[in-house]
Amino acid sequence: FLRKNDRPQAYHNKNMATNSRHLLHDNSPDVDYADVLIMLANFGALFDKRPVCKRLMEHTFKTGDSAPIRCRLRPIDAHKRPIIYSCIEDLLQQNLIQPSFSQWFCAPVLVAKKSGVYQLAMDHRPLNAKIQVPVNPMPRTDWVLAEFGRTQWFTSFNLSQGFLRIPVRHEDIPKTAFICQQG
Secondary structure, eight states, X not given: OOOGGGOOOOOOOTTHHHHHGGGSOXXXXXXXXXXXXXXXXXXXXXXXXXXXXXXXXXXXXOOTXXXXXXXXXXXXXXXXXXXXXXXXXXXXXXXXXXXXXXXXXXXXXXXXXXXXXXXXXXXXXHHHHHOOXXXXXXXXXXXXXXXXXXXXXXXXXXXXXXXGGSOBOGGXXXXXXXXXXXX
């Protein structure tokens, strides 16, 4: 329940229709889609933009005695540089990243989303190649999908900056560093 003073203000997002269309399957009746848009417009301000990090467990990067990975900065188109600067500034303002002088660093990449918005990502493939992965049995994908049976409705949520929700062991944080033209 919302107290009288807590009633949400309309959440104005010029890309709301574009960003929320994927919430419903293409075969969904338009009335359902309209209801979702109304709900997002009325209650969108209630969603926190900052990622939440639960400390249930910490991720570790077991690299053994590997030498630090040092990736070169890739050429970036002039029109994309301000986008990268803006993304980095946002992450700094939210205290999700901090300046680093790590011996490990990877290269950032901009990924174009379906909506046309760019998302900052890190190319950790060189680091991933050095990680000692424990061998654990995993279920086959086709078996997992078969468990869904005749389910007709699936719900998915794009968790904002989901990778930032996983805490990293303190000793391994330097391995998550990246390089950019700002340093």
